[in-house]
Amino acid sequence: MFPCPRCGQMLPPTAVACQFCHADVRHVPRPMTQAQKERIAGSPVTVLRVIALILGAIWILRGGLELLTGILMSQTADTAGNSILSAAFAGAGFFVGIFGCIHILLGTGILFRWSWIPTAVYIFCGFGIIGDLISLLGGNGYALIDLALQTTLIIVIAYSADTY
Ligand SMILES: [Zn+2]
Secondary structure (H helix, E strand, O other): OEEOOOOOOEEOOOOOEOOOOOOEOOOOOOOOOHHHHHHHHOOHHHHHHHHHHHHHHHHHHHHHHHHHHHHHHHHHHHHOOOHHHHHHHHHHHHHHHHHHHHHHHHHHHHHHOOOOHHHHHHHHHHHHHHHHHHHHHOOOOOHHHHHHHHHHHHHHHHHOHHHO
């Protein structure tokens, strides 16, 4: 809604003439919608969306790498010769592949803002953080990178959960 410049009555944004005094209001600037304001001001919600998009893309990438690794491990299992080693490779490859699929699905959901994303992120990133902490205790310093990513994703989603 915006006020008529001549009589001051509130008019709908699509009005071409004032319905009260019949003034031509085609060139009267319309008030910005909340979405337009956010776009211009770079509000916290917009910043959170951009970070979520970047993280979504990272999740799809890492998921793709994991899926590829899982497939390669399964193929190694076929040529391992030793049946125990072969089963170990096949089992590990299967789980790495499944994790890859979950990461791709989460990343896609984040990009398309699917409604179940906040719940799924809390669950999977929660387990991810626990896994990273165990990894860190085991001396794997690289787990710190994943810990930072998982924590950032949970915080970003928590602060913008109502937009999914
Ligand atoms: Zn008017």
